[in-house]
Amino acid sequence: MDRPRVAIFDFACCEGCQLQIVNLEEELLDLIDNVEVVEWREAMSEQSREYDIAIIEGSITRPEDEKRLEIIRTRAKTLIALGACATIGGINKLKNNFEMSDVKKCVYGKSADMPHLETMPTKAVDEVVKVDYKIHGCPIDRKEFTYVIRCLLMGKKPEIPEWPVCVECKSKGNPCLWDYGQVCLGPIIRAGCGARCPSSGFRCFGCRGYIDDPNVNGAKDVIERYGLSVDALKAKMVLFGIGQGPTNA
Amino acid sequence: MRTVTIDKNAFRRFVDEIIKRQRVIGVCAKGDRFDFEQLESADQLRLDYDVTLQPPKKYFLPPVETLLTFEVGDGYKSVYDDTPFVLLGVHPYDMVALNQLDTLFTQDNYDTHYMKRRHNATIVACDVVSPSKNVFASSMGTATVKDGFDVLLTDIGNAFVMESGSKKGDRFIAKAQGAVDSSEKDLQARQKIQAENEKRLNNHKLKCEASYLPKLLERAYDHPVWEEKAKTCFSCGSCNLVCPTCYCFNVQDDVNWDFISGKRQRAWDGCLLDGFTKVAGEHEFRKKRADRFRHRLYRKCKYVPEKISSQIMSCVGCGRCVGACLPDIANPVKVYNRLVDDLGIK
Numbered sequence: 001m002d003r004p005r006v007a008i009f010d011f012a013c014c015e016g017c018q019l020q021i022v023n024l025e026e027e028l029l030d031l032i033d034n035v036e037v038v039e040w041r042e043a044m045s046e047q048s049r050e051y052d053i054a055i056i057e058g059s060i061t062r063p064e065d066e067k068r069l070e071i072i073r074t075r076a077k078t079l080i081a082l083g084a085c086a087t088i089g090g091i092n093k094l095k096n097n098f099e100m101s102d103v104k105k106c107v108y109g110k111s112a113d114m115p116h117l118e119t120m121p122t123k124a125v126d127e128v129v130k131v132d133y134k135i136h137g138c139p140i141d142r143k144e145f146t147y148v149i150r151c152l153l154m155g156k157k158p159e160i161p162e163w164p165v166c167v168e169c170k171s172k173g174n175p176c177l178w179d180y181g182q183v184c185l186g187p188i189i190r191a192g193c194g195a196r197c198p199s200s201g202f203r204c205f206g207c208r209g210y211i212d213d214p215n216v217n218g219a220k221d222v223i224e225r226y227g228l229s230v231d232a233l234k235a236k237m238v239l240f241g242i243g244q245g246p247t248n249a
Numbered sequence: 250m251r252t253v254t255i256d257k258n259a260f261r262r263f264v265d266e267i268i269k270r271q272r273v274i275g276v277c278a279k280g281d282r283f284d285f286e287q288l289e290s291a292d293q294l295r296l297d298y299d300v301t302l303q304p305p306k307k308y309f310l311p312p313v314e315t316l317l318t319f320e321v322g323d324g325y326k327s328v329y330d331d332t333p334f335v336l337l338g339v340h341p342y343d344m345v346a347l348n349q350l351d352t353l354f355t356q357d358n359y360d361t362h363y364m365k366r367r368h369n370a371t372i373v374a375c376d377v378v379s380p381s382k383n384v385f386a387s388s389m390g391t392a393t394v395k396d397g398f399d400v401l402l403t404d405i406g407n408a409f410v411m412e413s414g415s416k417k418g419d420r421f422i423a424k425a426q427g428a429v430d431s432s433e434k435d436l437q438a439r440q441k442i443q444a445e446n447e448k449r450l451n452n453h454k455l456k457c458e459a460s461y462l463p464k465l466l467e468r469a470y471d472h473p474v475w476e477e478k479a480k481t482c483f484s485c486g487s488c489n490l491v492c493p494t495c496y497c498f499n500v501q502d503d504v505n506w507d508f509i510s511g512k513r514q515r516a517w518d519g520c521l522l523d524g525f526t527k528v529a530g531e532h533e534f535r536k537k538r539a540d541r542f543r544h545r546l547y548r549k550c551k552y553v554p555e556k557i558s559s560q561i562m563s564c565v566g567c568g569r570c571v572g573a574c575l576p577d578i579a580n581p582v583k584v585y586n587r588l589v590d591d592l593g594i595k
Contacts, residue, residue: 030506170490171312187483218481
């Protein structure tokens with residue numbers, strides 16, 4: 001079969017998800033045997049305007065990013081959002097809690113008004129262009145990434161969990177962290193991470209974003225019964241959750 | 250088949266001897282809770298536990314397992330887990346649950362993966378010492394168990410009464426040094442404990458006979474309780490995942506990078522999860538939370554008992570779902586009692 005041409009682009013992010021691809025180790029050679037990587041700033045110098053699959057890492061935080069992303073979309077047959085910054089806006093959305101002028105001053109000080117430092121509220125990739133597949137997480141799970149790529153190469157739809165983290169947590173036999181006073185976001189956050197944080201005793205921070213149909217009534221009921229306020233829950237969700245629809249309900 | 254008495258120190262030495270010879274899974278403390286884990290020493294064993302976080306089904310139907318490997322042009326090879334093991338400390342309600350799974354996994358399509366593990370297991374059940382906060386096994390008729398186990402242990406104070414329930418159990422007991430045939434007094438002590446357990450494992454009391462539930466549910470399909478409860482349901486499947494009788498699974502193929510070989514895996518699924526009933530073309534039969542919420546409680550006390558012609562319900566009263574449900578809606582007794590109140594016993 002013809003090897004599809006793949007280009008990997010980064011926007012506002014720490015590039016940790018791309019690093020996960022570089023870190024594929026035993027699978028990296030399999031990957032580049034099966035696809036032709038035509039652009040990948042983190043790992044090579046070449047650039048290209050012709051590609052079948054565009055992989056987008058990072059969130060969209062500047063007007064010029066929006067334009068660049070739209071051009072990429074017109075060139076790619078398939079577009080994948082890679083990692084929490086791309087799929088849900090990620091921690092860059094913390095910025096949306098403040099006035100843009102204050103954010104600029106905080107970061108750039110006296111230079112804040114320079115024309116090339118224009119900024120805007122953070123958007124996830126699908127708030128700008130159509131996204132075909134999302135590979136969730138902060139960072140992504142390497143096995144999930146290669147699974148999705150193999151599915152695409154076979155023309156098969158990858159199965160991305162639409163159920164919450166509780167499924168993986170209970171399968172592992174973990175006691176519920178709510179029983180130990182932690183405000184865990186597991187019941188409303190998409191699984192696929194293997195309940196990594198709760199299995200290590202830390203509550204779910206929500207890096208994989210909401211499941212398709214999170215139950216806001218359920219969350220309110222639980223907040224009440226555990227003597228918490230809606231604001232307290234929102235505070236727990238702010239790291240990855242700000243601006244995701246259902247919190248505003 | 251013999252019934253013997255063994256004092257607790259001799260029993261501990263006996264368990265240590267078995268650990269030297271084969272894999273022994275027993276109930277251990279896990280923080281302030283309990284769960285089944287592989288034993289390294291008999292000292293870890295906690296037969297006074299209340300309830301384990303997970304039911305023992307995972308040793309027969311693991312959360313994820315590889316069923317077969319395949320290669321295009323070269324057929325497939327089934328993958329079996331073939332290690333003998335002892336499962337030590339299964340409470341009666343969990344034993345009843347395993348008995349049901351045995352029926353279900355052999356009834357229509359004989360499940361070789363499940364049954365291979367089942368044949369490799371020596372199950373040592375044990376009567377409950379400390380009832381858990383949410384247990385209602387007495388209501389479901391599962392507080393004691395008469396069959397299915399290879400050995401049944403009862404703690405009578407300074408010793409255990411060990412009853413063999415199978416030839417495997419006979420061989421197991423024969424190896425227990427220091428065990429003597431149980432005296433009439435020991436058997437009476439055991440009888441008293443079991444009779445008490447049949448009443449006291451009842452922290453949620455069902456208002457009707459458990460065997461009446463299929464009939465009650467016949468009249469309850471359109472009752473408002475399903476919508477009311479499901480309003481706060483997270484559809485997280487926790488009630489399914491901790492249940493000793495939930496056995497639904499999903500099967501998926503994962504193809505290797507050579508694109509000709511791969512493996513077929515099955516993983517636990519749950520009828521409360523969105524997407525559980527999704528089929529080709531994205532059609533979904535139980536899209537509403539209330540429909541999924543109702544389905545589990547029908548499955549437990551109508552569909553499955555009817556399928557296997559059982560007087561014992563598929564809810565065995567372990568109470569795990571009650572504790573696992575964050576919005577506190579999963580308690581089957583609360584729902585069934587509400588139906589009894591509203592619809593009466595006819």
